[in-house]
Amino acid sequence: xIVAELEPDQLxxxxxxxxxxxxxxEEFLQLTKEGSKPVDLGTPIGRLSRMDAMQQQAMTKASxxxxxxxxxxxxxxxxxxxxxxxxxxxSCEEPIGYPRLKACPEAPFCLSCQDSRER
Ligand SMILES: [Zn+2]
Numbered sequence: 001x002i003v004a005e006l007e008p009d010q011l012x013x014x015x016x017x018x019x020x021x022x023x024x025x026e027e028f029l030q031l032t033k034e035g036s037k038p039v040d041l042g043t044p045i046g047r048l049s050r051m052d053a054m055q056q057q058a059m060t061k062a063s064x065x066x067x068x069x070x071x072x073x074x075x076x077x078x079x080x081x082x083x084x085x086x087x088x089x090x091s092c093e094e095p096i097g098y099p100r101l102k103a104c105p106e107a108p109f110c111l112s113c114q115d116s117r118e119r
Pocket of ligand 1: 093094113
């Protein structure tokens with residue numbers, strides 16, 4: 001499958017998307033820092049609300065680690081942009097392609113490399 005390289009305006013659009021995404025992720029991770037602290041089971045807050053707090057904490061924890069991984073990918077993509085290699089698959093070095101990057105600007109691999117990794 002032949003995938004076209006990015007046009008300069010597509011590259012800039014994706015660069016802006018990455019910058020916005022990095023900001024959003026950093027803000028979210030900053031805001032949820034408090035929520036991921038261990039629940040203090042010694043505090044008498046009532047049984048239900050304690051369960052709520054623990055459930056809330058588990059959810060925040062799960063989404064935080066997903067978003068932390070995503071943030072690392074966003075940062076790696078911005079690093080690739082600075083080096084002038086953004087949009088290249090990190091495995092086969094073929095262009096990842098605009099449609100895929102538009103949907104997921106931090107995608108490190110082209111579709112076929114991603115597929116073979118997931119298998
Ligand atoms: Zn590839």
